[in-house]
Amino acid sequence: MTKRQFPRPHDLLPLIRFKTPDFNAKRRRLNAALTISDLRRIAARRTPRAAFDYTEGAAEGELSLARARQAFADIEFHPAILRDVSKVDTGWDVLGKRSALPFGIAPTGFTRMMHTEGEIAGAGAAAAAGIPFALSTMGTTPIEDVAAAGGPEGRHWFQLYMWKDRDRSMALVERAAAAGFDTLLVTVDVPVAGARLRDKRNGFSIPPAITPKTFFNMASRPAWWFDMLTTEPLSFASLNRWSGTIAELLDTMFDPTVDYADLAWIKEQWPGKIVVKGVQTVADAKRCADLGVDAVTLSNHGGRQLDRAPIPFHLLPHVVKEVGSDIEVHLDTGIMSGADIVASVALGARYTMIGRAYLYGLMAGGREGVDRAIAILREEVERTMKLLGVASLDELEPAHVTQLQRLVRV
Numbered sequence: 001m002t003k004r005q006f007p008r009p010h011d012l013l014p015l016i017r018f019k020t021p022d023f024n025a026k027r028r029r030l031n032a033a034l035t036i037s038d039l040r041r042i043a044a045r046r047t048p049r050a051a052f053d054y055t056e057g058a059a060e061g062e063l064s065l066a067r068a069r070q071a072f073a074d075i076e077f078h079p080a081i082l083r084d085v086s087k088v089d090t091g092w093d094v095l096g097k098r099s100a101l102p103f104g105i106a107p108t109g110f111t112r113m114m115h116t117e118g119e120i121a122g123a124g125a126a127a128a129a130g131i132p133f134a135l136s137t138m139g140t141t142p143i144e145d146v147a148a149a150g151g152p153e154g155r156h157w158f159q160l161y162m163w164k165d166r167d168r169s170m171a172l173v174e175r176a177a178a179a180g181f182d183t184l185l186v187t188v189d190v191p192v193a194g195a196r197l198r199d200k201r202n203g204f205s206i207p208p209a210i211t212p213k214t215f216f217n218m219a220s221r222p223a224w225w226f227d228m229l230t231t232e233p234l235s236f237a238s239l240n241r242w243s244g245t246i247a248e249l250l251d252t253m254f255d256p257t258v259d260y261a262d263l264a265w266i267k268e269q270w271p272g273k274i275v276v277k278g279v280q281t282v283a284d285a286k287r288c289a290d291l292g293v294d295a296v297t298l299s300n301h302g303g304r305q306l307d308r309a310p311i312p313f314h315l316l317p318h319v320v321k322e323v324g325s326d327i328e329v330h331l332d333t334g335i336m337s338g339a340d341i342v343a344s345v346a347l348g349a350r351y352t353m354i355g356r357a358y359l360y361g362l363m364a365g366g367r368e369g370v371d372r373a374i375a376i377l378r379e380e381v382e383r384t385m386k387l388l389g390v391a392s393l394d395e396l397e398p399a400h401v402t403q404l405q406r407l408v409r410v
Helices: 009-015 025-031 036-046 049-056 063-073 118-129 143-150 166-178 197-202 212-219 222-230 246-253 260-269 282-291 312-323 338-346 356-388
Strands: 075-077 092-094 097-099 103-105 132-135 155-160 183-187 273-279 295-298 328-331 351-354 401-403
Touching (some): 025 036, 049 197, 063 338, 075 338, 118 143, 118 155, 143 166, 166 260, 260 273, 312 328, 351 356
Parallel strands (some): 183 273, 273 295
Antiparallel strands (some): 075 401
């Protein structure tokens, strides 16, 4: 029979550890976020619906985005055991320079709409983490200010949409080169705007169009509202001020006549590395490689252009097989965890980009939120590598991953 006794205080004390209270609300909520999904939930509480849905949403029925995320959910890993993984190296060279992690921050438009620190927060956090930061043509911070935010150690890429006004397009390219940007991302999957129905339903525009519905939604998020009213008015870093919907802006600016000859012409103008972003077939990847670009990014624009577009992760091994020995293959769309990144590297991606994951962190807490998003992904990359039994990115290989097929091509 068990003998019982009243616990004595000196016996209890070693079993109890009181947590020091943290009175910094932002730090407290960010430290409580353990995944990108946690940051997303915080972001949704703090950001007006129109701005949050611009980040969250995709085109039409949003099938492309859902399928891209499902592809990562359907990964099966194959770990090796009894390997020394006491130390892991999460970095390697990307386009000739070392990146401390196999991912960086994707170009995103209208970023200061999500949080007033915008691209300054992203560039600073990326530089601190030793990873690249890409500035969008549709960014809301001047090229030169982004370069200053990242500092001399920062690695800055500029994402180019080719406009109908070619002189203005190339003037941006010249500014980026002068500011020390080392890589040009030429985005090729936006001949016209995709049908982003959430934005239409929310009346999302620059500047925000205030209706009774949006007013009450914004009023319920006073911190965002205060920041918007007390900082520099939202405008485009690279354009004149615009008043209208996003789709109207895109269709006014972007040139549906752009072809491979234009891409070759752009390549001649740029002194650094050049990446073609938005490649969605093996044939186009091969043609870009033949043109002499340095990398292609497999992307369906985060599901925001053509709905039912190819799943970049499914396309990855086929493109790597065709052109992986000639150029680097990069990947974005649907990445929400370090495991997604590791799986992409195992199947041949040299580099991956995070867009929504970065913006969720930004909306959740500005620069500190972006730092937290990068830290979460870093921890997940390191842990996944260790559990797979690999100590460096070079040890990852296709045998570590099986793609379980829900969608089978016929």
